[in-house]
Amino acid sequence: MLSALGVESLEGLFAHLPAEVRLNRPLNIPPGKSEYEIVDYFRARGDECAHGFASFLGAGVYQHYRPVLVDTVVSRSEFLTSYTPYQAEISQGTLTTIFEFQSMICQLTGMEVANASMYDGSTAVPEAAMMAMRVTGRDRILTARTVHPEYREVLATYARHQGMPVAGIDYVRETGVLDLNQLEQNIDTQTAAVIVQSPNFFGVIENVRRAAEIAHRHGALLIVVFAEAVSLGLIEPPRDADIVAGELQSFAISPSYGGPFAGIIATKEKFMRQMPGRIVGETKDTRGNRAFCLTLAAREQHIRREKATSNICTNQALVALMATVFMTVYGKQGLRELASQNLSKAHYLAAKLPLRFTGPFFNEFVATAKSPEAINRSLQEKKIIGGLPLGRFYPELNDAMLLCATEMSRRQDMDKVAQAVSQ
Amino acid sequence: MIKKVRPHINQNEALLFERSSPGKRGYQLPPLDVPPVDPASVLGAENTRAEITDFPEVSEVEAIRHFTRLSTQNYAIDLGLYPLGSCTMKYNPRVNEQVARIEGLAWAHPYQPESLSQGILEVMAALEQVLAEITGMDAVTLQPAAGAHGEFTGILLVRALLESQGHPRKKLLIPDSAHGTNPATATMAGYAVQNIKSNALGMVDVDELARAVDQDVAALMLTNPNTLGVFEEHITRIAGILHAKGAQLYMDGANMNALVGIARPGDFGADVMHLNLHKTFSTPHGGGGPGSGPVAVKKHLIPFLPKPRLTRASDGWTWNYDAPQSIGRVRAFYGNIGMHIRALAYVMAHGGDGLRNATLDAVLNANYLRVLLQPYYDLPHQEPTLHECVFSDARQAQRGVRTGDIAKRLIDYGFHPYTVSFPLIVPGAMMIEPTETESKDELELFVDALISIAKEIEETPDLVLTAPHDTRTSRVDEVTAARKPILRWKSPR
Numbered sequence A: 001m002l003s004a005l006g007v008e009s010l011e012g013l014f015a016h017l018p019a020e021v022r023l024n025r026p027l028n029i030p031p032g033k034s035e036y037e038i039v040d041y042f043r044a045r046g047d048e049c050a051h052g053f054a055s056f057l058g059a060g061v062y063q064h065y066r067p068v069l070v071d072t073v074v075s076r077s078e079f080l081t082s083y084t085p086y087q088a089e090i091s092q093g094t095l096t097t098i099f100e101f102q103s104m105i106c107q108l109t110g111m112e113v114a115n116a117s118m119y120d121g122s123t124a125v126p127e128a129a130m131m132a133m134r135v136t137g138r139d140r141i142l143t144a145r146t147v148h149p150e151y152r153e154v155l156a157t158y159a160r161h162q163g164m165p166v167a168g169i170d171y172v173r174e175t176g177v178l179d180l181n182q183l184e185q186n187i188d189t190q191t192a193a194v195i196v197q198s199p200n201f202f203g204v205i206e207n208v209r210r211a212a213e214i215a216h217r218h219g220a221l222l223i224v225v226f227a228e229a230v231s232l233g234l235i236e237p238p239r240d241a242d243i244v245a246g247e248l249q250s251f252a253i254s255p256s257y258g259g260p261f262a263g264i265i266a267t268k269e270k271f272m273r274q275m276p277g278r279i280v281g282e283t284k285d286t287r288g289n290r291a292f293c294l295t296l297a298a299r300e301q302h303i304r305r306e307k308a309t310s311n312i313c314t315n316q317a318l319v320a321l322m323a324t325v326f327m328t329v330y331g332k333q334g335l336r337e338l339a340s341q342n343l344s345k346a347h348y349l350a351a352k353l354p355l356r357f358t359g360p361f362f363n364e365f366v367a368t369a370k371s372p373e374a375i376n377r378s379l380q381e382k383k384i385i386g387g388l389p390l391g392r393f394y395p396e397l398n399d400a401m402l403l404c405a406t407e408m409s410r411r412q413d414m415d416k417v418a419q420a421v422s423q
Numbered sequence B: 001m002i003k004k005v006r007p008h009i010n011q012n013e014a015l016l017f018e019r020s021s022p023g024k025r026g027y028q029l030p031p032l033d034v035p036p037v038d039p040a041s042v043l044g045a046e047n048t049r050a051e052i053t054d055f056p057e058v059s060e061v062e063a064i065r066h067f068t069r070l071s072t073q074n075y076a077i078d079l080g081l082y083p084l085g086s087c088t089m090k091y092n093p094r095v096n097e098q099v100a101r102i103e104g105l106a107w108a109h110p111y112q113p114e115s116l117s118q119g120i121l122e123v124m125a126a127l128e129q130v131l132a133e134i135t136g137m138d139a140v141t142l143q144p145a146a147g148a149h150g151e152f153t154g155i156l157l158v159r160a161l162l163e164s165q166g167h168p169r170k171k172l173l174i175p176d177s178a179h180g181t182n183p184a185t186a187t188m189a190g191y192a193v194q195n196i197k198s199n200a201l202g203m204v205d206v207d208e209l210a211r212a213v214d215q216d217v218a219a220l221m222l223t224n225p226n227t228l229g230v231f232e233e234h235i236t237r238i239a240g241i242l243h244a245k246g247a248q249l250y251m252d253g254a255n256m257n258a259l260v261g262i263a264r265p266g267d268f269g270a271d272v273m274h275l276n277l278h279k280t281f282s283t284p285h286g287g288g289g290p291g292s293g294p295v296a297v298k299k300h301l302i303p304f305l306p307k308p309r310l311t312r313a314s315d316g317w318t319w320n321y322d323a324p325q326s327i328g329r330v331r332a333f334y335g336n337i338g339m340h341i342r343a344l345a346y347v348m349a350h351g352g353d354g355l356r357n358a359t360l361d362a363v364l365n366a367n368y369l370r371v372l373l374q375p376y377y378d379l380p381h382q383e384p385t386l387h388e389c390v391f392s393d394a395r396q397a398q399r400g401v402r403t404g405d406i407a408k409r410l411i412d413y414g415f416h417p418y419t420v421s422f423p424l425i426v427p428g429a430m431m432i433e434p435t436e437t438e439s440k441d442e443l444e445l446f447v448d449a450l451i452s453i454a455k456e457i458e459e460t461p462d463l464v465l466t467a468p469h470d471t472r473t474s475r476v477d478e479v480t481a482a483r484k485p486i487l488r489w490k491s492p493r
Helices: A010-013 A036-045 A070-074 A093-111 A121-136 A147-159 A178-184 A208-217 A229-233 A269-274 A301-307 A317-350 A372-381 A412-423 B039-043 B062-070 B095-102 B118-135 B147-164 B180-186 B206-212 B235-244 B253-258 B299-304 B337-373 B403-412 B440-459 B461-465 B480-482
Strands: A142-146 A165-167 A191-197 A220-226 A245-246 A263-267 A280-284 A290-294 A364-368 A400-404 B139-142 B171-177 B192-194 B217-225 B246-252 B270-275 B294-296 B308-311 B316-320 B389-392 B427-430
Touching: A010 B337, A036 B095, A036 B118, A036 B171, A070 A317, A070 B062, A093 A263, A093 A317, A093 B062, A121 A147, A121 A220, A121 A245, A121 A263, A121 A269, A142 A147, A142 A178, A147 A165, A147 A317, A165 A178, A178 A208, A191 A208, A208 A220, A208 A269, A208 B147, A220 A229, A229 B062, A245 B180, A269 B039, A280 B461, A280 B480, A317 A364, A317 A400, A317 A412, A317 B039, A317 B062, A372 A400, A372 A412, A400 B270, A412 B171, B039 B299, B062 B147, B062 B308, B095 B337, B095 B403, B118 B253, B118 B294, B118 B308, B118 B316, B118 B337, B139 B299, B147 B180, B147 B217, B147 B253, B147 B270, B147 B294, B147 B299, B171 B180, B180 B192, B180 B217, B192 B206, B206 B235, B217 B235, B235 B246, B246 B253, B253 B337, B294 B299, B337 B403, B337 B427, B403 B440, B440 B461
Parallel strands: A142 A165, A142 A191, A191 A220, A220 A245, B171 B192, B171 B217, B217 B246, B246 B270
Antiparallel strands: A245 A263, A280 A290, A364 A400, B139 B294, B270 B294, B308 B316, B389 B427
16 A cells, blocks of 8 residues: 555655654553453443442433333444434435434424434523524523523523523522513513423423413513423423423433433424524435435535534434434333323322422422431432432522432332431 | 445335334333322323324334334445545444443433542543643543534633633634534634635645734634645644734644644644544444534633533542633533543553554555545645545536535445535535545445446446435435425324
8 A cells, every 4th residue: 555655654644744743752642452451441430430329319310211222223333333314315224213303302392393403401402592592683581590500501601602691580489480470570572582491400390381471472482491301201291382402311311420412402393494403304215215314404504604503513313313212112102101100209209308399390309408418428328329409509499409209219219218308 | 346235125114103003012111119199180280291192102023123124224334434524434443332331330420429420530531631642732621512512612712711811802714624613613602704715735825814813813713634634734833823913723623533643733833622532532423423522722721611620639530610710511511421431442442552553544544545546536636635635526527427426326336425515615525534444455445436437427427427226215305305394204194
């Protein structure tokens, strides 16, 4: 090969690089290791993390059972090692599954169109907000304080440079839901969107219909966020929303210390050309057979450059496929049954604890606990990770913790948690 | 002659919704160990949904056949060369997949106590360290979820730095050869875009750059080597011009596979850059993602990095939220950790020398293709190239055959096409990046295919214009798809 190129050594291929840019020493990285050593290293790192613990953490990342089929499917080389399906003729596998994904997300959320995925729920929120700005020509965003605090932090980072003022709307201390009166007082003719999360960060179900009614009366859009997708198996979807921005981690995506996950944006048909991200559409090939391809690319960065709806390019396709397989395995009945188990487990645990809020909840709730950190330390000795102490995000809730129970929570562990919190 | 493939039977597969029958199921939940509650009574009837209409109802066997049959309709790097330029489709080692699934790592919750997360934090710290060494930068954040997200993060860092000096400035300079994500990122970060024309060599025109840099310019976003595969030979002068006017050099690291172990952006003047772990560091593309876009910076940008920052305390690793000048969070939690694990495994398997050898092989492979194809296709830029080369369809266009047609015909020869019509500065671009993964044999098969197609264009151009012929799906009507969008399945009922 070298002789074909007319160079004497591989180094010769870099002869044109200016001397001052060359690295004149080996990289300071240890020599290559065998597969065995690599597996051993990561096993040892895994052993330094919690395993064999029961956990009652939720707060945007949920422990749900991952059906074996999920990893079986995403381990197929043809899904795992393919690129973005630009060449439709040899990418029908990926394109068809994305089309099914979009269809299922619509059925699940009550929306009319969905994109192929966003990075995660937290980044889907600012993308939805920017979309609302484009749709309404307005710039102000109102966000419920019951939206996941880290999602709100991400929104603040994006908003700062968009000329997009963001204001928070408080929650009703008794019920744990968005204060609709305060929303009514703060919404104005510059408000592009109202953002609520349901179930909200406290696990409580928001009154989406009322929030929509207020937003629409003032010409603003309603963006509904969800972080616990399993809730949609049982809870009325946000049909009154204009945009739904969600996180699918609950659908067979490992917690993985926070990522990779998959976000989505779904909306009404009339707003589809303002959506960010990849979208797959149905069409035909020259033989008249049904086929799928990436479409509405005129929104995207590789065509529109600085005028694109977003800069997103790589998304979370393989993770979205995990969610697709999950939705297929559980299906119509299963998702409902799974959601019902979550509901029953959470209410079993909640019945034994002093609840902070009276609003209806799905699989997480806020319990009053004098010293959340001390309770968690005592639970840790029993190989249980307790709830999330809320003082770090809500100073007024420093005597409260957010607890989550899923289908994987065992009764005897819930009894131990109840005992520790009540003491 | 088509050597790599011959047609084979490939099964039809309906959509899940069309395969569903009422009552079929593919799951079994354990019995409830607590009393069941009635949803409507605890949620309220108004909050309880009716059944989800048009949702799948299939058995486990039907589910696995569905996805397996669909998978056979995909091309993949595991089936052969995938020469998409600037996409760096290299082999994805399977050990990476296995270690990312180790229970203590895969099941770690982002809010579990730090004392129970030290193994993951150690992995992240180790990755930050090797990426800093590879790039020659002083610090790395792993928070961004993909390359474009890294660009956004990096430009916000520039903005925060300039703001701290009094004024964020107004615009970014972006060469006309840049990826579309660069200008789209500029807009999201609140900057106007000024395009910089490439010179006849396909490089940044240094004189034009010098004229363009003024007090309104926040940064130049530069891909190096650029999208032609050409190393910007005046890079240190370019950095000097920017720095003299108080502007920053942002480097798009999409093409870092050409430089690892050979040259470091931190040594040639870059202030901030992103890496694509799904390109250079072998994490799988998965049909479009997930990616991971770590951002590496020089010292002066460290105070602005996203929070929290991973910090070493006396009793181990900890998350530090005390960063008053930070741009804030760009993503919930800490990033795409599963990708960090895979990337570190890749680095460990190669070691410093192995990483450098991968670069040498990637550049060798690209130049080998270039030399063998040059007699048959127009090479508009003659400068030496590194990891990729860009031909144009100029000769074939005379016969009415364009880059997109040649790409479709390549499919019949058993290859995924190159990147079509990009970069924009080359009309009819054919952008080819083989990576270090490919053997001489696979490269020569690809060359044979392109030579054969060149001959077909001379003799039977229609054969190429109507390709692909041997795929189960023939050429797809993308125009109708965009004109009359059908974006979900609807029940015919």
